[in-house]
Structure formats: C-alpha cells, structure tokens
Amino acid sequence: MAVDPARVERLTRELLEAIGEDPERPGLRQTPARMAELYAEFFAGVGEDAAAPLARTISVARGPAPETLPSGAVLLRDIRFRSVCEHHLLPFAGHAHIAYLPGEQVVGLGALVRVVEILAARPQVQERLGEQIADTIAENLDTRGVLVVLDASHGCVTMRGGRQSEASTLTIAARGEYSEPVARQEIIALIGGTSTAGFEGGR
Incomplete structure (x- = not known):
C-alpha cells in the first residue's frame, strides 16, 4: 500500500492543531483515522500499473468473419x-x-473503466489525466486512434476563489487517426451534449 495510514x-x-482546532474534542477525535481511510481510497492508484487491465485482449480475427476488422470506433461514454x-x-x-479504433484486438469494456480509475486515484490535474489515459490505451492496445474527453467539476473552482458553482472543465486528448479534428467530429457528436467548438485545436 502506497499510503501510510499511521502517518496520515x-x-x-x-x-487540526495548525488551524487552531483541538483534535481531542469529540467531533474530531475520529477524524485522523477517517482521513487515513479516505486517503487510502483516493490515492490507491499511486504506484499501480494502469496498463495491467489491458493485458487480456480478444482477437477479432477469431470471429465469424476473420477477414473483417472493425470498421468503426468502440465508444464508452459517461464513465x-x-x-x-x-x-x-x-x-x-x-x-x-x-x-x-481497434486493430485486430479489442479489450473488455471494464478494462477501460479500470484504466480511468487507476489513473484518477492519484494527485492529478485534469489535462494530464486525459493524456495519461490516452497514452495508456494507445501504447498497450492495437489501435489506430484513441480519443479521451473529460468533463469535470473542480472543487478549487466551485468552492474557493470565484466560487463558480456551475462551472465545469472539458479537456480532450487524441492519438493516431483522432489527432485530426475532422476524424474525431463524429465521435464528439456521438458523445452527445458536448460542443465541438473548443475541441478542434485539442492535442
């Protein structure tokens, strides 16, 4: 385990003492233990191999039409x-x-979810998180293109500073064929409700 509960x-x-509180008062007495448990969950991805879930692939060449490769994208929305x-x-x-865009191999959809979960369970910034997800998939699957769109609300925007409670941040990371804006327009449209206007210059 990367997290040291006793140290947390x-x-x-x-x-708690630094902000002028008494860690021994009833309402705070269990807070250090709760924080240790919380951090163990939030940062479980530190040191974990995000590519491991992609190790088990399925060959589409063994299907009913082995000469036919998938012609379109595999899209998993709303993770x-x-x-x-x-x-x-x-x-x-x-x-x-x-x-x-698969080549000759596809992967179980749950593996894509695990990639997101592992990489998100670390201290992150959204821009890098999207890039890491795209790199992990592109480098460990037989793909012709990868597209990752993240739409998130940030506590540092909604709860401090300007306190813009309705603000959200959209980022895009693209690899292979999806590096071309025209090639990814259909996928952006299929995601639904996401404007393509801010994505045409995405990485």
Whole structure:
C-alpha cells in the first residue's frame, strides 16, 4: 500500500492543531483515522500499473468473419470518475468518454473503466489525466486512434476563489487517426451534449 495510514493520522492531527482546532474534542477525535481511510481510497492508484487491465485482449480475427476488422470506433461514454487536484488537494469529479479504433484486438469494456480509475486515484490535474489515459490505451492496445474527453467539476473552482458553482472543465486528448479534428467530429457528436467548438485545436 502506497499510503501510510499511521502517518496520515499523525499529520491530520498536526493539521487540526495548525488551524487552531483541538483534535481531542469529540467531533474530531475520529477524524485522523477517517482521513487515513479516505486517503487510502483516493490515492490507491499511486504506484499501480494502469496498463495491467489491458493485458487480456480478444482477437477479432477469431470471429465469424476473420477477414473483417472493425470498421468503426468502440465508444464508452459517461464513465464516472473522481480525483484529487494536486494544486489544492481538493476533489474534482465528472465523466470520461473514451473511443478507440481497434486493430485486430479489442479489450473488455471494464478494462477501460479500470484504466480511468487507476489513473484518477492519484494527485492529478485534469489535462494530464486525459493524456495519461490516452497514452495508456494507445501504447498497450492495437489501435489506430484513441480519443479521451473529460468533463469535470473542480472543487478549487466551485468552492474557493470565484466560487463558480456551475462551472465545469472539458479537456480532450487524441492519438493516431483522432489527432485530426475532422476524424474525431463524429465521435464528439456521438458523445452527445458536448460542443465541438473548443475541441478542434485539442492535442
């Protein structure tokens, strides 16, 4: 386990004292232990291999039409995710949408979900998270193109500073054929409700 629960508990007590609180008062007495449990969950992806879920692939060449490769994308929409912004250690959460153009191998859809979960369970920024998801899929699957769109609400925007409670952030990461804006227009449209206007210059 990457997280050291005893150390988290000790540091949480110090933090409570640093803000002028008494960690021994009834309402806070269990807080250090709760924080240790919370951090163990939120940062479970630290040190975990995000490519491991992609190791088991399925050959489409063994299907009823072995000479036919998939002609279109595999699109998995609305993957719920949550992460912690590394700038303020505040949460951000939203949906990930993943599309890839298979070669001769496809992967179980649950494996794509696990890639998102592992990479999100680390101190992150949304832009890098999307790029890491795209790289992991592109580098470990037989793909002709990968597209990752993240739509998330950030605690550092909604709860501090300008406190824009309705604001959300959209990012895109593209690899292979989807690096061309025209090639990804159909996928962006299929995601539904996401404007393509801000994506045409995406990476």
